[in-house]
Amino acid sequence: MKKLAIAVTLALAPFTAQADDFLYILSAKVHLLSEPSFESVQVENITKGEKVVQIDKNNNWFKVEYNGKQGWLSRLSVSPHPPTKKTSRLAQADESLVNDSRRRASVASTTAAVRGLKGDGRERLSASIATDYDALAEIERVTVRDQEVNNFMGELPNS
Amino acid sequence: MRKPYRINSNQVFNDTRRALGLTLFLLASHGAVADEYHYANILIGDRPAGLGGAYVAVADDPAGLFYNPAGIVEAGRANLSASMNAYNMSRTEYKNVLGGKHDWIRTSAGLKPNFFGITQPLGPGTFGISYAVTDSIVEDQDQTFPDIPVAGNNFTINYHNDDSSYNIGPSYAVRINRHWSIGLTLYGFARNREASINQQAILTDRREDANHNAIDKDGHVIALNSDGSQTDPSQAIIYDNTYHWVNSYSQFDEYGIRPVLGLMWSPAEKVTLGASLSQTMLATAHRFQQDTCVTTDRNGTSEACPLGQFAHQRLEENYKREFPLTANGGIAYFPSANLLLTSAVWLYEPQYGQRWPTWNAAVGTEYYVSPEYAVRLGMFTNHASTPQLSSEMTDQLEHIDLYGGSFSLSHFTRTSALTVGAVASAGTGKAQIFEGTTAIQAMRTYGLTLFISASHTL
Amino acid sequence: MDATRIAAGLALSALTCFTNVLAQDEPNGFRLRQHQVSTQNSSDEDVRAEIEFGQIIAARVLGRIALQHNNDWTTYVNLIGRTLTLHANRPELDFHFAVLDADFINAYSAPGGYVFITRGAIAAMQDESELAAVLAHEIAHITEKHIVKEHNIRARDTSALSTVSSIVGGAQDSARLAVMQAVDKAVDMLLTTGPKHEDELAADETALLLLANTGYDPFALQRLLSRVSEMDAEAQTGGKVTHPPTRERIDRLAKLAQDNRMEHMRNYQGKERFQTHAQALPN
Numbered sequence: 001m002k003k004l005a006i007a008v009t010l011a012l013a014p015f016t017a018q019a020d021d022f023l024y025i026l027s028a029k030v031h032l033l034s035e036p037s038f039e040s041v042q043v044e045n046i047t048k049g050e051k052v053v054q055i056d057k058n059n060n061w062f063k064v065e066y067n068g069k070q071g072w073l074s075r076l077s078v079s080p081h082p083p084t085k086k087t088s089r090l091a092q093a094d095e096s097l098v099n100d101s102r103r104r105a106s107v108a109s110t111t112a113a114v115r116g117l118k119g120d121g122r123e124r125l126s127a128s129i130a131t132d133y134d135a136l137a138e139i140e141r142v143t144v145r146d147q148e149v150n151n152f153m154g155e156l157p158n159s
Numbered sequence: 160m161r162k163p164y165r166i167n168s169n170q171v172f173n174d175t176r177r178a179l180g181l182t183l184f185l186l187a188s189h190g191a192v193a194d195e196y197h198y199a200n201i202l203i204g205d206r207p208a209g210l211g212g213a214y215v216a217v218a219d220d221p222a223g224l225f226y227n228p229a230g231i232v233e234a235g236r237a238n239l240s241a242s243m244n245a246y247n248m249s250r251t252e253y254k255n256v257l258g259g260k261h262d263w264i265r266t267s268a269g270l271k272p273n274f275f276g277i278t279q280p281l282g283p284g285t286f287g288i289s290y291a292v293t294d295s296i297v298e299d300q301d302q303t304f305p306d307i308p309v310a311g312n313n314f315t316i317n318y319h320n321d322d323s324s325y326n327i328g329p330s331y332a333v334r335i336n337r338h339w340s341i342g343l344t345l346y347g348f349a350r351n352r353e354a355s356i357n358q359q360a361i362l363t364d365r366r367e368d369a370n371h372n373a374i375d376k377d378g379h380v381i382a383l384n385s386d387g388s389q390t391d392p393s394q395a396i397i398y399d400n401t402y403h404w405v406n407s408y409s410q411f412d413e414y415g416i417r418p419v420l421g422l423m424w425s426p427a428e429k430v431t432l433g434a435s436l437s438q439t440m441l442a443t444a445h446r447f448q449q450d451t452c453v454t455t456d457r458n459g460t461s462e463a464c465p466l467g468q469f470a471h472q473r474l475e476e477n478y479k480r481e482f483p484l485t486a487n488g489g490i491a492y493f494p495s496a497n498l499l500l501t502s503a504v505w506l507y508e509p510q511y512g513q514r515w516p517t518w519n520a521a522v523g524t525e526y527y528v529s530p531e532y533a534v535r536l537g538m539f540t541n542h543a544s545t546p547q548l549s550s551e552m553t554d555q556l557e558h559i560d561l562y563g564g565s566f567s568l569s570h571f572t573r574t575s576a577l578t579v580g581a582v583a584s585a586g587t588g589k590a591q592i593f594e595g596t597t598a599i600q601a602m603r604t605y606g607l608t609l610f611i612s613a614s615h616t617l
Numbered sequence: 618m619d620a621t622r623i624a625a626g627l628a629l630s631a632l633t634c635f636t637n638v639l640a641q642d643e644p645n646g647f648r649l650r651q652h653q654v655s656t657q658n659s660s661d662e663d664v665r666a667e668i669e670f671g672q673i674i675a676a677r678v679l680g681r682i683a684l685q686h687n688n689d690w691t692t693y694v695n696l697i698g699r700t701l702t703l704h705a706n707r708p709e710l711d712f713h714f715a716v717l718d719a720d721f722i723n724a725y726s727a728p729g730g731y732v733f734i735t736r737g738a739i740a741a742m743q744d745e746s747e748l749a750a751v752l753a754h755e756i757a758h759i760t761e762k763h764i765v766k767e768h769n770i771r772a773r774d775t776s777a778l779s780t781v782s783s784i785v786g787g788a789q790d791s792a793r794l795a796v797m798q799a800v801d802k803a804v805d806m807l808l809t810t811g812p813k814h815e816d817e818l819a820a821d822e823t824a825l826l827l828l829a830n831t832g833y834d835p836f837a838l839q840r841l842l843s844r845v846s847e848m849d850a851e852a853q854t855g856g857k858v859t860h861p862p863t864r865e866r867i868d869r870l871a872k873l874a875q876d877n878r879m880e881h882m883r884n885y886q887g888k889e890r891f892q893t894h895a896q897a898l899p900n
């Protein structure tokens with residue numbers, strides 16, 4: 001069976017040939033590393049939105065080429081699709097949302113859609129639970145300025 | 160069991176002309192195209208129908224519930240539903256049935272939703288429910304033949320036959336490991352057939368005595384010369400009409416189960432092998448039949464009709480019917496996200512005294528012209544489960560092998576797919592319509608199904 | 618010639634097997650047809666649908682557990698969270714972090730970018746990297762789209778073709794909903810841990826990478842889980858003491874750190890900065 005699979009795969013190899021695979025940087029700032037390891041040497045800095053060519057994949061790392069240089073990027077920082085701008089949300093988060101979301105939510109709430117830290121301790125929310133959209137609005141109002149974040153990040157080694 | 164409605168005419172009438180006339184009754188109720196002598200009469204499911212039915216190694220959407228339930232573990236985490244509506248048309252011709260003349264033609268057409276299925280992840284595996292119409296025919300025949308070979312004869316037939324078989328039931332499948340999955344569908348099976356035949360024949364016969372000598376209006380024997388002309392021209396040969404009328408109604412109801420056990424194996428990337436085993440097992444099979452007939456003779460009185468002593472016969476009985484164990488196996492190859500190649504083979508336990516198991520095969524391909532459009536092409540066989548006819552035997556079942564092709568086009572949106580397609584099949588074979596003779600008629604069948612189907616994901 | 622062909626065949630076959638092993642999250646991803654691959658991309662509408670869905674979940678969490686109103690901590694948690702998300706791959710989302718007024722140790726995330734952590738959880742922590750670890754785990758659920766994938770949250774298709782499809786398909790919605798609801802009840806009764814357990818382990822791995830990518834000490838999650846499970850063990854009175862899943866997670870985290878060559882990393886722990894804020898938090 002294996003031989004047949006090999007023969008068939010070889011015969012249809014042309015079908016499986018792929019063109020250049022591009023990856024886009026999604027993280028704000030990314031370091032191109034010499035090895036697939038966080039402890040290796042930084043080869044280059046790449047900013048968000050830049051396009052790189054994928055050469056290889058190894059577990060959680062991509063080997064890519066950028067500006068003539070080769071190196072490794074964590075898979076968390078990249079995606080095959082370019083970054084989209086921030087998605088606007090409904091101006092008012094209230095109970096009268098689209099029916100579909102509500103219907104799906106009632107499904108989800110009975111099957112523990114909420115992910116907790118302790119995997120087993122999932123909270124099972126029943127359909128009769130109260131909701132607090134005021135608190136939600138309060139959370140959404142909280143903003144931190146980019147400058148604040150940059151100052152905050154300054155203490156970390158990777159910046 | 161759908162058997163031809165046969166009368167052994169030799170038992171009743173010595174007159175061969177009359178026998179010929181009555182044999183028309185035989186034709187009227189002959190088995191129709193969608194029958195139990197073939198196993199691939201309807202291709203179930205929108206994607207499989209376009210692929211010629213070669214789906215056992217693919218089976219990764221609701222249609223998979225029918226072919227190989229093990230495949231639905233690949234249906235994804237979404238909740239899917241799919242359904243199919245088909246318009247079936249077919250035409251069968253029996254050539255030169257009567258004395259070198261008269262092709263007998265039987266046609267049928269019908270629209271039926273023939274598949275519906277839902278899959279949903281449940282627990283460690285995937286759950287599904289599906290409904291399939293595995294065989295369906297609605298046929299009508301309303302004809303008058305004024306010019307059958309025996310002079311003066313006239314034959315009218317009204318025939319209606321509605322015969323459908325259904326599967327409905329749940330399925331469940333689990334992944335055994337990365338490469339293997341197993342699934343089971345437990346269908347309930349139902350088959351309902353209702354047929355009614357109304358036949359009338361007017362036979363014109365020369366008036367004769369018990370020794371088959373022509374007699375005149377007074378009952379005197381008319382002497383004939385060797386060339387058949389009358390020696391005494393004043394004696395007139397008389398022709399009388401006799402009227403034969405038969406009305407028959409039958410109803411068959413069968414209920415049982417049809418489990419389908421499926422296995423799916425992916426030995427290497429992009430290659431899958433699938434296998435399934437199924438068999439219909441009846442719990443009850445019930446037949447009800449009512450026949451009424453009357454014959455009027457030249458005196459205007461009624462005789463007992465050819466059926467026997469009963470002018471009215473009512474039959475109600477339970478019967479047995481065996482279905483073959485069916486094994487279906489196939490290979491699918493997924494070289495890219497745009498292309499799929501699939502093949503399948505079926506083996507059926509022998510039936511009807513056939514020594515070898517009947518087999519069928521199919522191949523199919525699916526190609527994505529763009530992310531929104533895909534085309535499918537398929538080819539398949541639909542072999543007869545009856546033995547080949549021998550020119551030395553009598554009372555044989557018809558044997559016709561059919562071959563077909565299929566095509567479909569799908570359009571995809573983010574959450575749904577709409578498919579239109581067609582399945583065509585044709586074949587030539589042999590039939591033995593007349594009981595008690597070795598005469599064989601050639602036959603041809605053409606079938607065309609047009610279908611439209613949709614699938615939806617939440 | 619034959620030997621070369623055989624060797625090529627074997628190499629291809631070996632590569633196939635290797636590729637099989639690598640395809641961790643989609644064991645039979647080769648089955649995906651072109652239209653399914655394309656619709657795996659999220660459009661703006663899909664993200665909006667995800668956010669709407671997440672808002673309902675978040676509102677329900679808040680309806681059950683009150684919000685902790687402390688500006689200092691809310692800002693601190695949001696700064697850490699934002700720092701993490703800058704090194705993740707969902708720049709189209711606005712993440713919101715909040716502290717819940719509860720004594721027990723737990724954290725939650727809802728699709729669209731809503732992350733909650735309890736006051737009790739913060740009280741069990743000793744430095745900023747541990748807080749970052751918990752937030753990273755919750756962020757991972759969102760960036761990996763666990764719930765979106767499980768419930769197939771996406772924008773509804775209101776095109777004419779879709780309407781025709783649903784008509785052709787017959788009365789699908791009612792039948793499908795009936796099945797879904799029945800299944801949900803069944804799932805509740807079965808108490809399965811199946812794929813959701815996998816989601817937890819996947820989020821752990823992503824959190825590890827996210828911490829390292831950002832510059833936080835990747836061992837913080839392991840540390841915290843160990844401490845929390847010890848605390849739970851002490852709280853138990855006889856009977857079942859072990860939480861096998863927690864043990865499994867800790868062991869797996871250790872192995873992941875090894876596989877990703879992180880064993881010698883220490884990075885930022887932020888003890889002082891954490892302690893500064895900790896004093897301000899009421900008990």
